[in-house]
Amino acid sequence: MKHSDLIFPALIGAVASARSMTPMASIAAARFLNRRTPGRLVLLDRPLFKYGALAMGAGELFGDKMKTAPDRTVFLGLLARVMSAGIAGAALAPRGREQAGALTAVASAVPLAYITLAGRKRAMARMGQTRSGLIEDALVVAAGAAVVALAVRS
Known part of the structure; x- marks a missing residue:
């Protein structure tokens, strides 16, 4: 066993820290492109779960901009992560x-x-909730896509 074998799981965990549904949406997108993950994951071979993961990923991006959106560290937010x-x-x-x-x-x-x-929170104080959220979205979605693309490319 090499520790480098677990770099992609560690990185996708970092993605989940900011957007809980982005890891699953990224893997679902890869599945739609007929890419296989190294580990076994039968859930996302089912259309209901693939479409659901994509919908939840998109929904989270919109919901995060709402003023009533809870912090990611509340119980349900951590559970989703x-x-x-x-x-x-x-x-x-x-x-x-x-x-x-x-x-x-x-x-x-x-x-x-x-x-x-x-x-x-620091970014929100400087530029507001929506703008900071859009920037965070772009960074996190790009990171999720990159991690999954690198993990499934071979």
């Missing part, structure tokens, strides 16, 4: 290492949720 990071981390881990990939992604997502929230 744990679930999404765990599933995506397992999918991006080498076959047979799915459990280690899930744990790595969750271990990355939860503490980074507090750090990304602090950064977002």
Whole structure:
């Protein structure tokens, strides 16, 4: 076992720290392009889950701009990050290492949720909720797409 085998799960966990549904939406998009993940993930082979992951990813991007959007560190926000990071981390881990990939992604997502929230609050104070959210969206969606593209390319 090499520690570098778990770099993609750690990175997708970082993505989940800022946008809980982006990891699953990124993997679903890769599935639509007939790309396979290294780890076994049968859920996103089902159309309902693929479309659902994409819809939830898009919905989160819109919902985050609402004034009533809760912090990502509330219980349900952290729970969504744990679930999404765990599933995506397992999918991006080498076959047979799915459990280690899930744990790595969750271990990355939860503490980074507090750090990304602090950064977002500073950005909101400087430029407002919508503008800071759009910038964060662009960075996080690009990071999610890049991590998944690199993990599934071979």
